[in-house]
Amino acid sequence: MNPLEAETDALQRFYDNKLAIEEARRNNPEATFDYNHPFALMTQAEFKAHVRGVMFKESRSAFRSVRSVQLNVSAPKAESVDWTTGDCVNPVRDQGQCGSCWAFSAVGAAEPAHCIVTGELLDLSEQQVTSCSTDAGSDGCNGGWPYAALTYASTTGLCLESDYPYTSGDSSMTGSCDSSSCTVQQLSIGETVRVSGEEALDTALNTQPVSVIVEAGNSVWMNYRSGIITQCPGAESDHAVVAVGYDDSSYKLRNSWSTSWGEDGYIRIKRGESGLGMCNVAEDVVFPQIGDGPTPTVSPSPTKPTTSPSPTSAQPDVCENCSGCYYPAGDMCLPDEYTKEDCDYYSDEFGAVWCGP
Template sequence: MKVTAFAFASVAATKQSILTLTAEEKAVLGAELAKWEQDFGTQALARGLLPHTVRMESRRSEVDIHDEKLQRLMDTKFQADLAQIQNPNATFDWNNQFALLNEDEFKAFASTSLNQEGHVHSQIDNAEQEVTVSSTRASSVDWTSRCNPPVRSQGICGSCWAHAAVGVAEAAHCIATDQLLSLSVQEVTSCSTDGGSSGCNGGSPDHAITYVAKQGLCLDSAWTYNGQTGSCGRQCEKKKLSIGAVVQVSGESALVSALNSQPVTAFVESANNVWKNYKGGLVSQCPGAHSEHVVIVVGYDNESFKIKNSWGTNWGEEGYIRLRRGGGGKGMCNIADRIAFPKLSGGPHPPSPSKPSSQPSPSKPSSKPSPSKPSSKPSPSKPSSQPSPSMSPSEPFSPMSPSQPFSPSQPFPSMSPSQPFSPSEPFSPMSPSQPFSPMSPSQSFPSMSPSQPFSPSEPLSPMSPSQPFPSMSPSQPFSPMSPSQPFPLMPSFRSSRDDVDFRTHPSMSTSIHSPSMSTSKHSPSKSTSKTFPSMAPSEHMSTVEPMTSMSKRGCSGCNACYYPGENSCLRGFSQQECNDYSANYDTMWCAN
């Protein structure tokens, strides 16, 4: 047997046990694990993406811990191969930040659920839900190069609903005024509570859009995203946006018609191995039928819808995913089931010919489109405020009945420490970030260069909360560069899914009443104790608080485990754990 062909014999085969591997095959898998730890180890640790190994009365040996990681890695490779076979026009890669999470753990991490009892009826007249249907329809539309803020990363906070609502409000205001602003996602996360919204525990994008339209929003420079629910007490100047009432529709035809005018929010099914391992291409099969995540739909062509996620730019096609169009019903991954967007005030500017690329473009957003032809690869082409070439009669919107609120079915997994970050570049948990400088309302987003550290557009962790892992004390500090020194499975952090202090950009907004809203909340799925004993009953679990940034280096003000690499205080670590990590990370115990 060739060394490279040992993991997955066929799709029908069951997951392979590492006990069946030869010594040579196990050595190859061990080398892959060592490379993963080097590339993703610190990132996964900081984002709470490392499961916590349960130690019974006797401490587990380093060999046992290493073997468990090997088994988890091999299982993820199997899942990625299976997703690849089911989706031949897409690309999947096991080598990502989620590689050591099993199916149940990722499902709990990325999941939210609909709270059928929490449905809130809209106070808006039916007339407010009417939408003007364009008499023509473009063959393709792509908003990724016009009125499109950088991809954000929500971290381990379940605030996908707030990110999506703010994103479509920013785009709508830009389309109406040619002014792209960065609004405060944190204000919506902390202050928008209608419809059952509860900060990092989930919320309603529909009600959030209404909040923005009625209240206005602070610029992000005045109230930056910190990945926590927080309190609604910040004093800052609120900006009014050129947006109106929220509109709710459903169906692919209505989705296409809406995209001719602006980006929209949508609920999707994402807690599966397809989304976990997605790298690029067209998804044609989506396991599951339960919507638990909110995203922004930014375009379409003859075969696909383009989706903007809030898991950072290291995921998918620089933060985007393409789903097959034309399946009818709720659409691929339920993309056409529950759609919402704000009305434009003042109307969009005249269109300009612009066709989208099949992949996102890293080009700097501008307030006006420029012509370009569609291609199968990313291009800096800029979409127009309205569809242009290849027009055909469009189908009318079909307003949908009030949606049900999104609420969590289970608590979230304990997640990892929060770190400040900026919106465009990959999240680098082990080095401090630089906040964005405030911008005036007339300014557009600062250009983001891929080399910039810590941009809030980079991935943190996905959307939804999962159950915390049982506590344990690492027997040996993490050393990603040394395959012989295993990477201890660390505890995740409880409560909010993305407790990371992000640095985004300025922002603005406006308000009005909304139709029946949907609420998104994170629900942990139960993990199996077979492959992951750490998902045992809660009495075996301990919660680790997020890292707290220090104003200056040293133990001063920490009173816990101090980590000089990030100038941060690791609260929730025991003195023994702190000392264990000292050799590799220079951590020091500062408590009295």
């Protein structure tokens, strides 16, 4: 591309992003958006590819192996929670040019969990997780998912950031695992467990920050500056962050795109949405159990049916406008990525109904 073509291309990217910002402002009147971020000259396709650090289809099957727990959602909860005002959350990081959000999300949940138990806030190595945690298909800069990383951290331990610094953000390379060269810190965290739904997310946040997977590969997240997101375009979860609190109207999420993005690296999204939550924040919630907080009770492990669920008399009504998997708790037809196999699994735990074809 010659200089003139490069300039024309940059101007076109700027113009396209200008239109995207205008649309985001119309759809999210409680938030602000601008160009002052690291992705200003990316196309939407480039940004979506850059953000995608969670291998969603792979993680969906692996997510089923994570022990589901049932929290006491009726227990008294604080009106608002913000773990960033205490002493157990490290500053916002920058994952750079590497699809390692899953590692940052896991470390961002492990550090405060250990701190809540011990009173010691460690600065742990995201590079070790990126390079060394390969369970459940996690593949460094090519994406992974937080459950595998949290399990790795709890069973193996992690080095300090100062001993095993993060380099993949500049190199875009996963790097070979070299954890033997530093002193591994054994963490005071337990088994990684999962919950779903806003009530369970709220309950968990009263005990600790948690890892969540959200829908972020869109112009709303790309250009976010401040305020509360009330509309998330698209449907596919693709990015892992840390939920660190909530108030009456929003959840506060800790991202890994540096402090030059958003509210010093944080974003707030609407609280009180039905179904999966705004930007799917309440769909895939994982965290390490800690002994200091209330111990969740185990929900019965669902038995995956060998055949599709028998239709009930209500099925024709709920399926009237749904071709695929109907999710009754949110009164919604789930995206096409939810297969019949997924729907059969969710039928036991969430009452999902397969509407065909």
